[in-house]
Amino acid sequence: MEKLAIDGGSPVRSKMLNYAHQWIDESDIEAVIEVLRGDWLTTGPKVEEFEHAIAEYTGAKEAVAVNTGTAALHAAAFAAGIGPGDEVIVPPLSFVASANCVLYLGGKPVFADIDPRTLNLDPAAAESKITSRTKAIVAVDLCGQPCEHDALRALADEHELIVIEDAAHSLGATYHGHNVGTLQDLTTLSFHPVKHITTGEGGMVLTDDPELAGRVRSFRHHGIDLDFRERSRANSWEYDVVNLGYNYRLPDINCALGIAQLERLDQWLTRRREIVARYDDGFSSIAAIEIPFAIADCQPAWHLYVIKLNIDKLRTDREGIYKALRAENIGVNVHYIPIHWLSHYRGLGYASGECPQAERSYERLITLPLFPAMSDEDVGDAIEAVVKVIAAYDA
Numbered sequence: 001m002e003k004l005a006i007d008g009g010s011p012v013r014s015k016m017l018n019y020a021h022q023w024i025d026e027s028d029i030e031a032v033i034e035v036l037r038g039d040w041l042t043t044g045p046k047v048e049e050f051e052h053a054i055a056e057y058t059g060a061k062e063a064v065a066v067n068t069g070t071a072a073l074h075a076a077a078f079a080a081g082i083g084p085g086d087e088v089i090v091p092p093l094s095f096v097a098s099a100n101c102v103l104y105l106g107g108k109p110v111f112a113d114i115d116p117r118t119l120n121l122d123p124a125a126a127e128s129k130i131t132s133r134t135k136a137i138v139a140v141d142l143c144g145q146p147c148e149h150d151a152l153r154a155l156a157d158e159h160e161l162i163v164i165e166d167a168a169h170s171l172g173a174t175y176h177g178h179n180v181g182t183l184q185d186l187t188t189l190s191f192h193p194v195k196h197i198t199t200g201e202g203g204m205v206l207t208d209d210p211e212l213a214g215r216v217r218s219f220r221h222h223g224i225d226l227d228f229r230e231r232s233r234a235n236s237w238e239y240d241v242v243n244l245g246y247n248y249r250l251p252d253i254n255c256a257l258g259i260a261q262l263e264r265l266d267q268w269l270t271r272r273r274e275i276v277a278r279y280d281d282g283f284s285s286i287a288a289i290e291i292p293f294a295i296a297d298c299q300p301a302w303h304l305y306v307i308k309l310n311i312d313k314l315r316t317d318r319e320g321i322y323k324a325l326r327a328e329n330i331g332v333n334v335h336y337i338p339i340h341w342l343s344h345y346r347g348l349g350y351a352s353g354e355c356p357q358a359e360r361s362y363e364r365l366i367t368l369p370l371f372p373a374m375s376d377e378d379v380g381d382a383i384e385a386v387v388k389v390i391a392a393y394d395a
C-alpha cells in the first residue's frame, strides 16, 4: 500500500487544492473598470440592473441587493417582522449567520433537527418545535440541495409562519420544477467568493411580495422611507426614517461584477454537476463513504460536496481522515459545526444533545473541493487521495 503523506510518503499533488475558489476573467475586470471610470461608485444604475438580472434568472418578482448574505438574512428577518420574544426555527447544521439574524432582532432561534440523509431541516422536527410564539422558519438549502419546501410551506401555512429560505448555497437550483427564489416568502443569497457567483461581498433578498421588498429596501438604507431618486424626482430634501435600518447598500462596483458573473452561472452549474457525478462515481463502491443523497424531482445547485464517513469501517475518526487528506494537499473542510455548540450560543443556554441527528452527522462530515474552475486533473487528484487515505485506514 502507498505510504500516506501524513506518514512521510509523497502527497498525491504538490500544490494545495482549495475547497472553493472564485472564477474571475477579463469580462469581470472590464465590467468593474467601466464603473470606476463612470459617475457612480455606489447606488447607481448597476444596482437595479443586477437586481433585475437576478429577478429574471430566478423568476422572483422582487430582488433587493445588499452588501452581504448576512445582511440579506438580517433584512429578511426584519421584513418578516421578527422581534423580541419571537421564536424562529433554524437548522443547527448551517453557517452561523442563519441563526444570528434572529438574535440581531431580539428573537430566539429554536434549533430543529435535520434529516440525516440530506442534512437539511427535517419538516417533522420543525413541526415538533412550533409553539404559540413561533413566527418564522429559516430553511437552509445545505450544499445547494433544496429543503423539503412543500412540507415546510404546508407547515407554515397551517401555523401562519413566514419562511425565509437561506439560499446562499442554492442559487440556480430547482425544486419540483420551480426555481429557488420563488419557493418561499423570502429568499436570501450570498455573493461571497466561495459561493456560486461573487461580488466580493454581497447578497440579495428575493420575494414576490412588494410590501416585503419595500421593507427590505428601507432597511438597507437606514430605515428611510423614500430613496434618493424618488426624492430628487419630487424635487424635495425631505426624508423620513420610519424604522431603525442600516447601511447595507451594495455598491455599483460590486453589482457590475455580479452582472458579469451571472452570465456564466449556468455553465458553472453544469460543471459543478459534472464534478459531482465524477465524485459519486469514484466513491459509490467504497463502504466507508456515503455519497450525498439527492431527493427526487430536484436539480440541486451543488455548492459543497460533502461525504459522510462510516466511522465504524475506519481505524480513525473524521479528524484523522481530514488531516491525512490535507497532508495529500487536498484542501478539505468541514461544514458546519452545529450552531448551538458555538460558545456564544452555549452562553445563551443552548446545549449539546438538542439535535442528536445533526450532532451525530457532524462527526462524520468532510467537504471535498468543488468549484467550476477545477480541472479534470484536480478532480482526479481529489478522488485518488480519498481512495488512498480511506484504504490506508480501512478497518
Ligand SMILES: *Cc1c(COP(=O)(O)O)cnc(C)c1O
Residues within 6 Å of the ligand: 068, 069, 070, 071, 094, 095, 097, 098, 140, 166, 168, 169, 190, 191, 192, 201, 202, 203
Ligand atoms: C455564506 C453563507 C451566509 C452568509 O453570507 P455572507 O455573504 O458571507 O455574509 C449565510 N448562510 C449560509 C448558509 C452561507 O453559506
